[in-house]
Amino acid sequence: MNGITLLVVGLAAGTALGTMIxxxxxxxxxxxxxxxxxPYENLPDGRKNIWPDDLPTPTxxxxxxxxxxSGHNLFLTTTNFDMTPEDVNTAVMPGTGHGHLFVNGENMGxxxxxxxxxxxxxxxxxxxxxxxxxxxxxxxxxxxxxxxVEKTFVVQ
Numbered sequence: 628m629n630g631i632t633l634l635v636v637g638l639a640a641g642t643a644l645g646t647m648i649x650x651x652x653x654x655x656x657x658x659x660x661x662x663x664x665x666p667y668e669n670l671p672d673g674r675k676n677i678w679p680d681d682l683p684t685p686t687x688x689x690x691x692x693x694x695x696x697s698g699h700n701l702f703l704t705t706t707n708f709d710m711t712p713e714d715v716n717t718a719v720m721p722g723t724g725h726g727h728l729f730v731n732g733e734n735m736g737x738x739x740x741x742x743x744x745x746x747x748x749x750x751x752x753x754x755x756x757x758x759x760x761x762x763x764x765x766x767x768x769x770x771x772x773x774x775x776v777e778k779t780f781v782v783q
Contacts, residue, residue: 667773676761678769683707691780698746712739719761729756754779
């Protein structure tokens with residue numbers, strides 16, 4: 628197989644496996660719509676990546692906007708963090724990785740870029756939670772706190 632085929636197969640397999648594992652790992656279905664920091668409170672050290680002290684502190688933010696054609700667009704903004712979808716499921720590289728998206732506590736998969744089109748969001752309050760993980764999917768911890776953002780939006 629050529630490199631592109633292996634990349635596609637690896638991404639598909641990793642996404643399928645991550646979707647099967649993560650709801651149990653985070654217990655998102657039991658926390659209601661807001662997850663907050665609760666999933667990370669008793670997170671074992673084996674599920675954490677420690678942000679190196681010699682790298683600038685990263686930030687993460689999200690915004691949700693109606694799409695003119697259908698659904699909504701989720702915009703992810705990070706600083707001092709590089710999205711590296713080509714390196715998923717490989718060795719952790721400091722300052723890199725991808726996002727993990729939850730809507731109303733439900734695992735929606737990974738974010739490999741700064742925008743994701745979402746369809747079928749329920750009307751009313753919708754809570755979106757994104758944590759940033761390394762290539763190994765472990766949560767990046769910065770100064771002892773998980774690197775995540777959670778906001779509630781009103782969907783019409």
